[in-house]
Amino acid sequence: MTMEPDxxxxxxxxxxxxxxxxxxxxxxxxxxxxxxGALMMSSTPAFAGTxxxxxxxARKSLKQIGKTTKSLYLYTWGQYDNPTTFSAxxxxxxxxxxxxxxxxxxxxxxxLELAKGTAGYDIIVPTGGYVPEMAAKGLLMPLDKSKIPxxxxxDPSLLNFPWDRGNKYTVPKDFGTTGxxxxxxxxxxxLHSWQDFVDAAALPQVxxxxxxxxAPDNVLAIALWIEGVDWNTTNAAxxxxxxxxxxxxxxxxxxxxxxxxxxxxxxVDGSYVLxxxxxxDARAALLKDPTRxxxxxxxxxxxxxxDNWALAKGAKxxxxxxxxxxxxxxxxxxxxxxxxxxxxxxxxxxxxxxPKNLPEADVIFLTAxxxxxxxxxxxxxxxxxxxQLYDNFKAAIAS
Amino acid sequence: MxxxxxxxxxxxxxxxxxxxxxxxxxxxxxxxxxxxxxLVNLHHLGLGNFLQALRYPTGTVLVISIENAVLATALCxxxxxxxxxxxxxxxxxxxxxxxxLLVVLPFWTDYLLRMLGWRIFLSPLGLLYGALNALGWHxxxxxxxxxRSAVMVGLVxxxxxxxxxxxxxxxxxxxxxxxxxxxxxxxxxxxxxRTVTFPMSMSGVVAGTVLVFVPMLGDYVxxxxxxxxxxLMIGSLVASEFTEGQNWSLGxxxxxxxxxxxxxxxxxxxxxxxxxxxxxxxxxSRALAREWAT
Numbered sequence: 001m002t003m004e005p006d007x008x009x010x011x012x013x014x015x016x017x018x019x020x021x022x023x024x025x026x027x028x029x030x031x032x033x034x035x036x037g038a039l040m041m042s043s044t045p046a047f048a049g050t051x052x053x054x055x056x057x058a059r060k061s062l063k064q065i066g067k068t069t070k071s072l073y074l075y076t077w078g079q080y081d082n083p084t085t086f087s088a089x090x091x092x093x094x095x096x097x098x099x100x101x102x103x104x105x106x107x108x109x110x111x112l113e114l115a116k117g118t119a120g121y122d123i124i125v126p127t128g129g130y131v132p133e134m135a136a137k138g139l140l141m142p143l144d145k146s147k148i149p150x151x152x153x154x155d156p157s158l159l160n161f162p163w164d165r166g167n168k169y170t171v172p173k174d175f176g177t178t179g180x181x182x183x184x185x186x187x188x189x190x191l192h193s194w195q196d197f198v199d200a201a202a203l204p205q206v207x208x209x210x211x212x213x214x215a216p217d218n219v220l221a222i223a224l225w226i227e228g229v230d231w232n233t234t235n236a237a238x239x240x241x242x243x244x245x246x247x248x249x250x251x252x253x254x255x256x257x258x259x260x261x262x263x264x265x266x267x268v269d270g271s272y273v274l275x276x277x278x279x280x281d282a283r284a285a286l287l288k289d290p291t292r293x294x295x296x297x298x299x300x301x302x303x304x305x306x307d308n309w310a311l312a313k314g315a316k317x318x319x320x321x322x323x324x325x326x327x328x329x330x331x332x333x334x335x336x337x338x339x340x341x342x343x344x345x346x347x348x349x350x351x352x353x354x355p356k357n358l359p360e361a362d363v364i365f366l367t368a369x370x371x372x373x374x375x376x377x378x379x380x381x382x383x384x385x386x387x388q389l390y391d392n393f394k395a396a397i398a399s
Numbered sequence: 400m401x402x403x404x405x406x407x408x409x410x411x412x413x414x415x416x417x418x419x420x421x422x423x424x425x426x427x428x429x430x431x432x433x434x435x436x437x438l439v440n441l442h443h444l445g446l447g448n449f450l451q452a453l454r455y456p457t458g459t460v461l462v463i464s465i466e467n468a469v470l471a472t473a474l475c476x477x478x479x480x481x482x483x484x485x486x487x488x489x490x491x492x493x494x495x496x497x498x499x500l501l502v503v504l505p506f507w508t509d510y511l512l513r514m515l516g517w518r519i520f521l522s523p524l525g526l527l528y529g530a531l532n533a534l535g536w537h538x539x540x541x542x543x544x545x546x547r548s549a550v551m552v553g554l555v556x557x558x559x560x561x562x563x564x565x566x567x568x569x570x571x572x573x574x575x576x577x578x579x580x581x582x583x584x585x586x587x588x589x590x591x592x593r594t595v596t597f598p599m600s601m602s603g604v605v606a607g608t609v610l611v612f613v614p615m616l617g618d619y620v621x622x623x624x625x626x627x628x629x630x631l632m633i634g635s636l637v638a639s640e641f642t643e644g645q646n647w648s649l650g651x652x653x654x655x656x657x658x659x660x661x662x663x664x665x666x667x668x669x670x671x672x673x674x675x676x677x678x679x680x681x682x683x684s685r686a687l688a689r690e691w692a693t
Contacts, residue, residue: 106645113438214628216643256545256627269523270540384430387644388451391636395456398463398547398631 054088061327075121082340117314147322150329158346170308172346178303183273214257216390304374426651448652471554479562487570545627562607569603
């Protein structure tokens, strides 16, 4: 928890929870740390200022939409929003937000599909690549952007992705990238590419201390990018060949499949010295020991993922949901979210509302040059095969 | 009383047999939709899921799971026997109750919590690390978690009470006059144990083995929490077909195959025990017949 010295920009958030914030993309939070953080925050005048700004944004959003229902149901990833975003909304509008949580897009889809529009959720948070499938299954409601004036605050380069042309269904919530992080005290050679990653894994001082994301698409991508194959290919032979490459070159050296090697401490305590990671999680390790680790967005290609707000088919509180979406697209709210999740939002100029000396900021904010070689995975008909290949890869690690 | 028994059967049929039957039906279905996943389509029934379930990696993972379960069961037996012997033969009635209570005491805490407790204890810079360093045994970090050894620790820890309890009951029931008689006839303590106590406790050993081995083989929580990627077992593989795979029909087929395998193992254990009894009985009657003939 660091404090920014007082400055003159009234709306700038002064509090940020960067150092060792246990939360990363989806999920992991140490309750003790979160509790301590909340305590510290609520006892500062800066906190009161932030709450006032958030409440003003909530009131403004509600006023714009006019009459609404008095409830809102949100179905999202566990611990994926700043609690103050919700509490400020409730105290300003009087509308409570009921939150349900899931831990995978698959679980989200299964729940909505089984309920056939009666799940009762208004707002959901799917990852970009799952949107076409969800749209085809009729689980999403098209957005009326005239009801979200703050949509104009969004960075155009983070709109209109192939998985939702024209943002018919989704509003970007936050985004990040996939790369790897390594311990410079163990790996002295500078690493740049996915090929470097695979080669380094076999080094005697590294073997057995490698972790990969526990995500089938991200793991298979390593081989596809090395071999120059389209990440979104449905070609079974190419997918099988890529998996065979991983089983031969990577499986023997993998210690674990761990989506949070930074936040949960595997890198810091030395269990891992080379880890595939999402940028926000890698930053957690960098914040704990900035000189020891190196973060790489590898060549030739890597991932940009976007988690999105969307309206569920059958939503009962549509106007309230629009007011809420407008609220979270307000830069002050967006900055409040960033301080909690550690991921960049798609709101333009959100930087202006954050502390100026944000540590390891270059891990969060991607440059245009980096953005150029990032692509997204869209769930396609090879899903079953990919799951089966991932099972094979897991069996190879275990045996 | 009869009404109560009827209720029990209804309860069992409703909440155990019915879900199992649904699984069986699902295992012949097919997942449908854009990405060939999601809800099970029952319009085209077939054996495709079973064929896919039999292919690699099911076999590899099953072999690993059987190895783990056999080893962990053996460890459970080796630890449980002396403990059960001590409880049944060395303790007075009152202290016996107290010790048995201590054996089942961990069951009063949630299983997940106990496993997470082990994770904290064994974590690289956790309590064990602290204790070892405090005792002057310097280690850089503990690397037990997320290995097969960690799975073994979890399995033995979790199932040990289930081995101790039936064994203690059987050992307690052995008539001490028989041991006395053996002693009177000049048998050493080891001979008494080898020829009287141990053979008479075999039913407890078999009961403990089955009670421990069967749930171990299908265990999904322990390998998932303790073993990470290196501790994969068949239960985790089945679960991943239902969750991240969203391929319920394939998951159902794998579960059905696992159930069949376990039924076969239990049946073999039963045949083994009755077979031994039968042979023993035949030999004894033949010997008696010969005695009478002379």
